[in-house]
Amino acid sequence: MPIGRRAALALPSLLLPWRARPAAAQDAFPARPITIVSGYAPGGVTDVTSRAVADRLSRELGQPCVVENRVGAATAVANNAVAQARPDGYTLLMGTSTLAINPALQPNLAPKDPMRELAPVGMVFRTAFVLHVHPGLGVGSTAELIAWAKARPGQLNFSSSGTGAVNHLALALFAQRAGIEVTHVPYRGGAPALLDLRAGRVQAMFSAVLEALPSLRDGGTRGLAISSAGREALLPELPPVADVLPGFDAVFWQGLFAPASTPAPVLARLGTALAAATDDATLRARMAEQGVAITTGDAAALARLLAAETALWGGLIRQAGIRAE
Structure with missing residues (x-):
């Protein structure tokens, strides 16, 4: 039976690739639940934050945003x-600092070029x-610690949660900038590294704020500084390392990414919703x-951050000869 004129006119649009179809489907975005992939195990601060932001995004977008944990290969499985x-x-991806670290530390892992293979949302x-x-x-x-280390080259044992972790790179950057x-001493996680710091088997460490707080409060360790350029709300008494080493800024960050080639209207809708959520x-409280520190920043800000951190950590990893365990 021959098809009708109206059906015949409609048929070509049905055969077009999805990207080439009219914007009507994109305008209706989202029409179903969204999956947000995380490379971290459930229960940690990164996961808790991902779920809190996803819940707020759900309200903004009018569709469920479900966090899916895909752990493995230094977050490369999720990425x-x-x-x-x-x-x-x-x-979508709750991408983190590992996107800037992995290409230099473990160049065999995919994506090999996150700046080209992922589209920043915010x-x-x-x-x-x-x-x-x-x-x-x-x-x-901080100044006294640097002086101590300069007087005793190689004798300051600095623990971390593992080779290539951001707190390891923070100490490598600290040593480089301080000239010490x-x-x-790498550990398999922050908890055992902190236990040995408390026991005096190592002398110093960069720890996540929440991880360090109990030890700081009970006197098990002594806080000297904060690694970000500004002060930390939970530890306002600690000055930034940057007060002694100008420009020092070493933090763990998280941003929302989509696959490359995601249509601009869809990215814009996601970006607007994320800005409202954050x-x-x-x-925030x-x-x-x-x-x-929940941070509002658009796709351009996230792209600049990823580029800057890729240059910073990539250069440091190559210069210091850091290799994955």
């Missing part, structure tokens, strides 16, 4: 899953580290209690 996903806005958060020491070291400031030689005062 690559989204880079290879259909670019329609329904599969900033989510930044969280600083505390530079703290064992009280028995006898130093009370330290001994890096501007929510209740969300709740996350501040976790040592997390």
Whole structure:
């Protein structure tokens, strides 16, 4: 039976690739639930923040935003899953600092070029580290710690949660900028590294704020400074490392990404919703209690951050000869 004139006219549009179809479908975005992929295990600060932001995004978009944890290969499993996903806005990534670190530290991992394979949507958060020491070291400031290390090259044992972790790179940057030689002692996670710092088996460490707080409060360790350029709300008494080493700024960050080639209208809709979500005062206050500074920043700001951090950490990793464990 011959098809009718109206059906015949409609048929070509049905055969077009989805990207080439009229904008009507994009204008209706989102029409179904959105999956937000995270490379971190449930329960940690990164996961808690992802879920809090996803909940707020759900209200803005009128569709459920569900966090899916895909752990493995230094977050590369999650990162690559989204880079290879259909670019329609329904599969997103809560990307982190590892996107800037992995290309230099583990160049065999995909995506090999996150700046080309992912499309930034907007900033989510930044969280600083505390530079703290064992009280028995006898130093009370960043300047005193640097002087101690300069007088005893290689004798300052600095722990971290693992080779290539942001707190390890923070100490490598600290040593480079301060012109000191330290001994890096990597652990499998922040908790055992902190336990040995409290026990005096190592002398210094950069720890996540929330992780360090109990030890700082009970005197198990002594806080010297904060790794971000500005002060930390939960530890306002600690000055930035940048007061001694100008320009020092080492933080863990998280931003929302989509697959490359996601249509501009879809990215814009997601960006507007994320900006409203991260501007929510209740969300900001709740996350501040976790040592997390929710950050409002558009796609351009996230792209600049990723480019700057890729240059910073990539250069440091190559210069210091840092290799993955």
